[in-house]
Amino acid sequence: GQNIDQPTEMTATEGAIVQINCTYQTSGFNGLFWYQQHAGEAPTFLSYNVLDGLEEKGRFSSFLSRSKGYSYLLLKELQMKDSASYLCAVRLYNNNDMRFGAGTRLTVKP
Amino acid sequence: DAGVIQSPRHEVTEMGQEVTLRCKPISGHDYLFWYRQTMMRGLELLIYFNNNVPIDDSGMPEDRFSAKMPNASFSTLKIQPSEPRDSAVYFCASSLFSGRDEQYFGPGTRLTVT
Numbered sequence A: 001g002q003n004i005d006q007p008t009e010m011t012a013t014e015g016a017i018v019q020i021n022c023t024y025q026t027s028g029f030n031g032l033f034w035y036q037q038h039a040g041e042a043p044t045f046l047s048y049n050v051l052d053g054l055e056e057k058g059r060f061s062s063f064l065s066r067s068k069g070y071s072y073l074l075l076k077e078l079q080m081k082d083s084a085s086y087l088c089a090v091r092l093y094n095n096n097d098m099r100f101g102a103g104t105r106l107t108v109k110p
Numbered sequence B: 001d002a003g004v005i006q007s008p009r010h011e012v013t014e015m016g017q018e019v020t021l022r023c024k025p026i027s028g029h030d031y032l033f034w035y036r037q038t039m040m041r042g043l044e045l046l047i048y049f050n051n052n053v054p055i056d057d058s059g060m061p062e063d064r065f066s067a068k069m070p071n072a073s074f075s076t077l078k079i080q081p082s083e084p085r086d087s088a089v090y091f092c093a094s095s096l097f098s099g100r101d102e103q104y105f106g107p108g109t110r111l112t113v114t
Helices: none
Strands: A003-005 A009-013 A018-025 A032-037 A044-049 A053-057 A060-065 A070-075 A084-091 A098-100 A104-109 B005-007 B010-013 B019-024 B031-038 B042-050 B053-056 B065-071 B074-079 B088-095 B109-113
Touching: A003 A084, A009 A018, A018 A032, A018 A084, A018 A104, A032 A060, A032 A070, A044 A053, A044 A060, A044 A070, A070 A084, A098 B042, B005 B088, B010 B019, B019 B088, B019 B109, B031 B074, B042 B065, B042 B074, B053 B065, B074 B088
Parallel strands: A009 A104, B010 B109
Antiparallel strands: A003 A018, A018 A070, A032 A044, A032 A084, A053 A060, A060 A070, A084 A098, A084 A104, B005 B019, B019 B074, B031 B042, B031 B088, B042 B053, B065 B074, B088 B109
């Protein structure tokens, strides 16, 4: 089976920084994606890593260590609208078959 | 482009009835995915197609579920007969594949089986 683990819930304060971790043990690896999903809506793409290191995109950054099977999503200058679930997904092979973690529900408080 | 289109957005049906969910992928995308999302199990891949051909249906729960993609612009997911445990949000997603292409999700169909 494919194991993709994330914390279930996190809480942070508006304006702060939060790091959401994801660890994976999968039969293959061809890239890691982060998606954001607001309640009652569809997931939307945030970031993509295939090589080790940090990818920065505005207030959001994502890090990958393939040797450790580990990624994190870093959200800076948190805003109330960042309250959502964040899904880690691993693309398994040389196609677009992706498996998702259960998601981390982030609550941003004033 | 209008994005991935799914219909209906909400479906309420009685146990034993047939349910058909529909999806129109983004034009030009050659991959189409069907997912099911519940609180208990999260987002599960049911089946995906490449160029209208089913590639992996190992996530389909049982024989009551079937999916077709008769052409590049239309896919259906059918449940017959439906059961209360099938209640979930069903998402369709489509993508290209050229390295970093992400999947684009439709708005989902919320299915309730009573």
